[in-house]
Amino acid sequence: xxxxxxxxxxxxxxxxxxxxxxxxxxxxxxxxxxxxxxxxxxxxxxxxxxxxxxxxxxxxxxxxxxxxxxxxxxxxxxxxxxxxxxxxxxxxxxxxxxxxxxxxxxxxxxxxxxxxxxxxxxxxxxxxxxxxxxxxxxxxxxxxxxxxxxxxxxxxxxxxxxxxxxxxxxxxxxxxxxxxxxxxxxxxxxxxxxxxxxxxxxxxxxxxxxxxxxxxxxxxxxxxxxxxxxxxxxxxxxxxxxxxxxxxxxxxxxx
Numbered sequence: 001x002x003x004x005x006x007x008x009x010x011x012x013x014x015x016x017x018x019x020x021x022x023x024x025x026x027x028x029x030x031x032x033x034x035x036x037x038x039x040x041x042x043x044x045x046x047x048x049x050x051x052x053x054x055x056x057x058x059x060x061x062x063x064x065x066x067x068x069x070x071x072x073x074x075x076x077x078x079x080x081x082x083x084x085x086x087x088x089x090x091x092x093x094x095x096x097x098x099x100x101x102x103x104x105x106x107x108x109x110x111x112x113x114x115x116x117x118x119x120x121x122x123x124x125x126x127x128x129x130x131x132x133x134x135x136x137x138x139x140x141x142x143x144x145x146x147x148x149x150x151x152x153x154x155x156x157x158x159x160x161x162x163x164x165x166x167x168x169x170x171x172x173x174x175x176x177x178x179x180x181x182x183x184x185x186x187x188x189x190x191x192x193x194x195x196x197x198x199x200x201x202x203x204x205x206x207x208x209x210x211x212x213x214x215x216x217x218x219x220x221x222x223x224x225x226x227x228x229x230x231x232x233x234x235x236x237x238x239x240x241x242x243x244x245x246x247x248x249x250x251x252x253x254x255x
Contacts, residue, residue: 066082
């Protein structure tokens, strides 16, 4: 059995797991969207993912991911549009979207600075609107493994009942720290980004986010992937669980 066949078997097994009724969270996997090009290069990619479950629960999920990147030895641009809609027993239960933009500039061979902004919403987490802006540093720890640290200011608006303990509108400053990288798996690769984002004025208010993708190439411009998205919020709003998790299967195409 070849390494690629092992990857595809894992994809099939995880696809079966992904049909379980779990909620979704949007987050940006930075490394999955870097081309690593040594020359001035634009890259555009379209990703599709979905899930289906029938029987006692009739559930369908459809998602799309569009992103463009510009890579050079000293500079990186990233723009992402991510959206998903879900239905359960004929009623829409999930509606989320995300727009993320990021610019990176190399300072030395291993150190760079980044600035970013993001707009998103997630109906299943009662999040009507979230906007953030921030910046920080990115350091190459070892080959294909990077550490980032910085600050961000975020403003959120939630759909909450009148007597909720959590404020419907908030504005906080958080430290944002991430570990990202890629690991070869046969002819494919595993790419991931993990964030830890504590709030400055309330250190026990921490958000931990993970986005990982195991991809197997189908051709030079197409690949099949298993995607894991996880979010843990130590201080969620009323009526929302601390942990969100989703496994899905998708395909991506480079234009």
